[in-house]
Amino acid sequence: MKTLFVLLIAIYVTNTFAKQICLETSDKKSGNYLGCYQDHENQRMFRGFVVHMTSSNSIEQCVKTCHARRFVYAGAQNGYGCYCGNSAPKDEYHNKVSDKNCNKLCPGHSTEKCGGYGYMSVYETGIEQFLISGKGKRLEDSNIISDKKWFIA
Numbered sequence: 001m002k003t004l005f006v007l008l009i010a011i012y013v014t015n016t017f018a019k020q021i022c023l024e025t026s027d028k029k030s031g032n033y034l035g036c037y038q039d040h041e042n043q044r045m046f047r048g049f050v051v052h053m054t055s056s057n058s059i060e061q062c063v064k065t066c067h068a069r070r071f072v073y074a075g076a077q078n079g080y081g082c083y084c085g086n087s088a089p090k091d092e093y094h095n096k097v098s099d100k101n102c103n104k105l106c107p108g109h110s111t112e113k114c115g116g117y118g119y120m121s122v123y124e125t126g127i128e129q130f131l132i133s134g135k136g137k138r139l140e141d142s143n144i145i146s147d148k149k150w151f152i153a
Contacts, residue, residue: 036116047095053080053108056106057081059114078104083120
């Protein structure tokens with residue numbers, strides 16, 4: 001019971017005094033390929049934004065679409081699907097698999113592969129997500145935000 005109380009206090013403090021922000025940093029590379037992952041209809045990897053681009057989907061187009069909406073990750077699936085999200089693929093739900101599973105051609109770029117049926121090609125968009133305290137410090141490593149070069153995306 002004491003552990004539950006401490007956990008609830010920690011959640012309250014984090015939600016009350018910390019803010020989640022997404023910024024483009026000079027340290028993140030847009031379009032960095034993370035791999036091919038298995039996706040599930042009942043437990044989608046990325047649920048932030050979805051668009052089907054039946055004639056124009058490409059890796060670049062999908063990454064740009066998610067970047068413009070300030071999402072950390074972009075995923076191309078089944079050729080035409082573009083999914084955006086802020087949580088990295090979780091191994092317990094979405095296994096990283098061989099790139100051979102991501103075998104659907106992108107309709108907007110015929111030499112690229114845009115995932116597969118039930119498989120997603122996952123990329124970083126260049127946006128970084130983190131928590132900051134009320135004093136402007138990153139909670140993960142306590143770097144002061146003004147010590148880095150930041151670009152608002």
